[in-house]
Amino acid sequence: MERVFILAASSLREQWRDRAWQVAMLFAGVMLYFSVLLGILAADQELRALLDFGLSFIELMALAAAIFGAATGVLREMETKSIYLILSRPVSRLEYLLGRYLGLVLSMLAAVSLMAGAHLILLLLRGWSFRADYLLALYGIALKVAVAAAVATFFALFSTSALSALVITGILWTLGHFIAEMRFLAARGGLSLLPLAALIQLVPHLQLFNFRDRLDIPASAAAGEPVLLATAYAALYCTCCLALAYALIRRKDF
Amino acid sequence: MVAALALAVIVGADALVGRVFQSPWPRPSEVHLSYDDAVRNAGLMSLGMRRLAADIEFIRLLEYFGTPSERGEGTEAGVHHEDESPSDSYPEFEGRVLRILDIDPYFRYAAEYGAGALAFDLHRPDEAIAVLRHALARDPKNWRYQAYLAAIAFQKQRRAEQVHDQLAAVADDPEAPTMLKHLLAFLDLRLGRREEAIRLYREILSSRDKGYAEFARGALKRLGAAQDPARGAEEP
């Protein structure tokens, strides 16, 4: 396990030095400011708009940076052959994979925290009163992005193309928000929609993590947030994606 | 072996979540967005940003409806909605509000704002009732919507005092639309309660809705009242 943490720390440092992350953080800052302007357009609902825009941009930026890091990280190390220097040491391929993924998740959490800090300052300056479910919204974002990063890690190794991994993960991200609609469609179709019905069984249920979107739902409409279910599901889904990634990397010729 | 097991676990977990997790959003069969509306919101919806999509639609609604000044409301205090016949203006208003509620059925402010504008600004109570019923279908225990329905019923009977009482009960909430206070101020003037109207207009000054704040400023001037109560009455 120690080697996993060593690799995670190295991966974390690498992510933060990566220009892509810096650009993502800068863009996030600009978007947060932009959300203030849009909030003003929403009149009485300024704070709601500021809250929603901010949380949505935080999620998008974290997602972009995480799946980019996941899709390119291992592949880049394979291309530059720096992976040889790691795997020529007493490091198992599983430790390598876990270390990289953990570093990516930690860097994503750090990014979300930074952006959320800036967002909170903006909100508080505009007169918002802190509410605990804001933290729940951030937690949901973190779980969602962790799942997306695990999916991207798998597809990067499966397709050996960063672009393919990005595109496929992006598609699954959108499908993951449309499970109910896909079920509705599949239930109406015949044989031609069997592939869709099969796909539904594998696509991650991302709506489960959307605490951000369910901030003001009255108790009569939703019996509390399924935090435990979401956490367990995220852990399970990520583990399975990483297991699939390991199955690929275990026998890979470098 | 590992791969097969992982896939099996994913399938099992997805099945479990599908059974256990009850989405609070309308089922696809319950949503009545037009094709064009669905396409317009598809981008944000596909990213799981319902609230944001609803916010943007709400901003569009505000732009569509404009500020009180842009709508040419009351050039002098006490002259407000004299003509209570249904307005032909803003024919898309109801549809836009319903679209917002289809995206986010729990956007309470949008429902109240929409119903209030339809009932008391545009004098189209049936459309307002349709909006409130749409909102109540998703949030049946919301007493505020019931209060609006009652106010609309009293409005139809031209019972201004009862309308005021119903709306006053919901106006206290910090989340209540500024438009509501604006309407209550108008009703107070109608009912001869000048000081109460002035108090409400002063509250509206600090609202985030700049359109109504601007109107309130003008109203206070017309009423000869200072914006700051400590200054007392202004010179007419």
Place this chain on the structure above:
Amino acid sequence: MGVASALSYDGVSKDYLYSHLGRTTVTRGVAELNLQVAAGEAVGLLGLNGSGKTTTMKLALGLLAPTRGAVLVFGSPAGGRETRRRMGYLPELPYFQPYLTPSETLRLFGRLSGLGAAELGGRIAESLERVGLSAQADRRMTGFSKGMLQRVGMAQCLLHDPQLLLLDEPVSGLDPLAIAEFRDLLVRLREAGVALLIASHSISELERVCDRAAILAEGRVARVAAQSEWSASPGRLEDIFVETVRPTARAA
């Protein structure tokens, strides 16, 4: 054989499979490879580009799995954690994170090799001293020349006192002085009992360091020349190499 093998290839073949649109192409990396490297012995790997030198090295590290045959490192199957702990590897044109310093890089690799914090500082200083990089220990590697990066590469593979070194083009990018220093280092390591497998196009360097030279052609060991065959005549190894690979090159 009286001397224990640090590394042995026993009938090893490696085929690369490439599948595209339902068609699978097989490329042979190495075929029927039989080669041993004893402790304290330096064996050179010579061959044209694509002859299987790098494949041979990667098989020892477990980066590749043999299609047939067995690769043993200190008597155990290649690729195991404990065998890798006793090995050092310098790939051709090693890549390091440019924002890190040599010290930071070695610290990472040292920890991955299982070196404790207490001994790591001393080991890092010693490794950098051996490769002549002490003065640049804390300088970011952005802007390092190819030769300096090669030195960092050498330092990382020596850090944990390996008993078997696999060096792929170790003098690539080095100036003549650095080459001479590297050569002396390799001789000292060999005399200290470290087994060396060196793949290189620099035949003159292999002549000076190696006890034997295995010449690869089309993935096979076409010939193994002993030091006695060239020690009397400098440049003789090159002649042996050309004689061995020319027929193969012509046929291709």
